Amino acid sequence: MDAIYLDHAATTPVHPAVIEAMTNALQTSFGNPSSIHSFGRESRAILDRCRRYVADKIGASEKEIYFTSGGTEADNLAIIGVALANKAKGKHIITTQIEHHAVLHAAEHLETLGFEVTYLPVNQYGQVEMRTLQESLRDDTILVSIMMVNNEVGTLQAIAELAAIIKDHQAYFHTDAVQAFGLEQINVAKLGLDLLSVSGHKINGPKGTGFLYAGKGVKFHALQHGGAQERLKRPGTESLPAIVGLTKAIELIVEDNYPHKASYENYRTVFLQVLAQEGITFQVNGAPNAYAPSILNISFPGTSVESLLMNLDLDGIAASSGSACTAGSLELSHVLIAMYGEQDPRTENAIRFSFGLANDAAQIKKAATKVSQIIKRLTKQSTIIEEVK
Structure with a gap:
């Protein structure tokens, strides 16, 4: 059968070309990207090239890309990291009732720390209605997180229109794009996004990799403590083979239009x-x-x-x-x-x-x-x- x-x-399943790219990286580029000798510099050059490529494909700057272990970590960095860094401006967060648990459980954790979370309802089609977001927005709202494509029913949210509602508000707009990334081109500026989460293993890349886009000026705290990797936001030696695999998976999608x-x-x-x-x-x-x-x-x-x-x-x-x-x-x-x-x-x-x-x-x-x-x-x-x- x-x-x-x-x-x-x-x-x-991991694409054969991704496996080939990762295998090559494992065999030839084992240096620590943070090391200053030739082995480290070679790995750093590959890491930087991957970061520039990923950034370019979503209309961002390389300094706005943070490699993570996947969508869950990217979501947590966006939700918890932003909340902790901006609590002086307010402690109100808005998300939806249909988010992935990486967002919902992060929001629930913040509630234990004294934050207030509004969970927006959806209609029978799984869509957030514009007026619902407008009515929930407050002066002390610091973050709105609404997923681009629902992982269970596939509903696509009107992200650009929703983000436009808070364009002149202090709140940042985050979207979990794990199920959306790769279906069509995403431009963070055109959508009005401050933060975006992506996972590698949903696009025929390796498990254990992903990235967070955080726009210039977005303030968020690291959730781990260690070295200075990922511009102090995600400590720990970067998994270069995984990042190479993620980048290759994106390249394959882009090259095939x-x-x-x-x-x-x-x-x-x-x-x-x-x-x-x-x-x-x-x-x-x-x-x-x-x-x-x-x-x-x-x-x-x-x-x-x-x-x-x-x-x-x-x-x-x-x-x-x-x-x-x-x-x-x-x-x-x-x-x-x-x-x-x-x-x-x-x-x-x-x-x-x-x-x-x-x-x-x-x-x-x-x-x-x-x-x-x-x-x-x-x-x-x-x-x-x-x-x-």
Whole structure:
């Protein structure tokens, strides 16, 4: 049985060219970038080149890029680091109810330190409404954090419009762009961003790497204590091979002119068409006209998440019930609860299928056919059980 991987929102396979670039770095550039001898200078030159490249691709300066261990650390640096550095201006922070836990748990931690956090609600499509942000903004607000693409349902937020609301306010605007980065070009200036978080392993790069963009003048504290690396904001010897891998992953996307969005849109269409042709009852969760096509969240009435995931796995289909960070938990999706309410059955029967480089159209059609067979089997069993009762 050939397994089909439809969980790219959790992590992606590392691109062969990335592995090659990292292997070369491991073999030839082992010097510490902070060392002043030739070995260190060689590594420093590579590190600087990577930083310049990453910065250029988002319209930033190299001095505004801070390499991290991934999206979680970048989010924490942005949320906690900014809060601690700017508490004299106020202790109010705004985020949303549907953020990744890297943001939500960072905000909850700040609440234990005396900060006040407003968690913005979303509509049934998972979108933050402009008036909601406007009404929540206060004189003592120092940070607004709203994710660009939701990791569970794929809803795309109107980031430029939301950021414009606080353009003349003291608050910084941060976005978690982990699921958005690589689908299309991002320009931090055009979007009006002060801070942006990215993870390498979501774009066919290595795990354990990412970066934070923090605009010139953004004040934030380091969360660790050690050396002077990353301009005193992220101490510890830089993982040069990982950073090389991250940069190579970005290069591959840029050189191909961001080609994947159209492919994923096609996969999404094929998947839904097969379900419809098979007569499956389903509902797509998320915004119908503002979404990342790489993420497809579907509710199947008459089923449960546990039985769905178990049967999908037995049939060789890797999918998820939402965030990989809560994959071992039976808790309901906080995203779907925010969208529909805790009692809505869609919170208990939703599966996330996410597309990537490991897929092709034939795979998607095959997977959708298998999913249809599983749904028919499970709903038939459910009907029999009800009749027996």
